[in-house]
Amino acid sequence: MENRSDAGPARSGPFDELDRRIVRLLQRNGKLSNTEIGRLLDVTETTIRKRVGRMIDQGLLQVLAVPTPLAVGDMTSAIIGVKATLDRVRDLVAALSGFPEVRYAGIAVGRFDVVIEAVFQDEQHLLRFLTDDLAPMEGVLDVETSMILEVSKFSYEWELP
Numbered sequence: 001m002e003n004r005s006d007a008g009p010a011r012s013g014p015f016d017e018l019d020r021r022i023v024r025l026l027q028r029n030g031k032l033s034n035t036e037i038g039r040l041l042d043v044t045e046t047t048i049r050k051r052v053g054r055m056i057d058q059g060l061l062q063v064l065a066v067p068t069p070l071a072v073g074d075m076t077s078a079i080i081g082v083k084a085t086l087d088r089v090r091d092l093v094a095a096l097s098g099f100p101e102v103r104y105a106g107i108a109v110g111r112f113d114v115v116i117e118a119v120f121q122d123e124q125h126l127l128r129f130l131t132d133d134l135a136p137m138e139g140v141l142d143v144e145t146s147m148i149l150e151v152s153k154f155s156y157e158w159e160l161p
Contacts (some may be wrong), residue, residue, distance in 0.1 A: 014060050018043065022051055023061060030063060076120040077148035080134070081112030089113050090137025095137060101129055112144070 014021070018041065025037050032040075040151040041048070055061035084092050089107055093114050097105045104117040120126040126145070134143060 014058070017053075018047075019051060019055060022048060023055075024060075026052075026063070030065075050145055065099060076122055076126050077151070078120065078126055079146045079148065080116045080118060080130075081108075081144045081146075082114040082116070082134070082140055083111075083142040084113040085139045086113065092137060092139050096134075099129070099133065101125075 016122070021041055022037055025032055025040060029117045034052065035045045038048045039046040039087050050071075052061065052063075056063065082092065082096075093107050096102050096114065096116055101118040101120055102116050103119060104115075106115055107113065118129065120129065124148075130143065130145065134140060
């Protein structure tokens with residue numbers, strides 16, 4: 001078994017090739033133990049433990065359980081585009097990120113300045129969010145809401161470059 005240090009070779013970014021291989025395995029099966037990953041990659045369990053710990057500590061990796069839409073039952077999902085005054089965009093996206101309904105919030109260019117994805121118990125919950133929470137926020141100029149009628153793909157997986 002190769003005894004690579006947890007620091008690894010010089011990095012051109014946050015991940016080196018071993019880090020990428022560890023993440024790819026965890027993306028396929030988040031329940032793999034450090035020992036199993038080490039065996040599959042021909043490195044020690046200690047190396048895997050240290051690297052996974054470092055990536056988590058640095059905010060590069062999260063290990064969590066994500067319930068699928070089937071697990072939560074009938075929910076209303078929406079993509080909400082917000083036109084905003086540019087001097088308030090960062091404050092607006094920060095405030096929206098604090099709402100439990102909001103699963104994704106980002107600053108964008110193009111038609112909208114802020115785009116969020118949010119999940120609601122029903123249409124009335126969505127309406128309350130739009131009228132009571134979002135509309136009064138400072139900097140909001142216009143809002144366009146698109147409801148998701150049917151989810152064909154639900155995934156947080158994506159390949160590392």
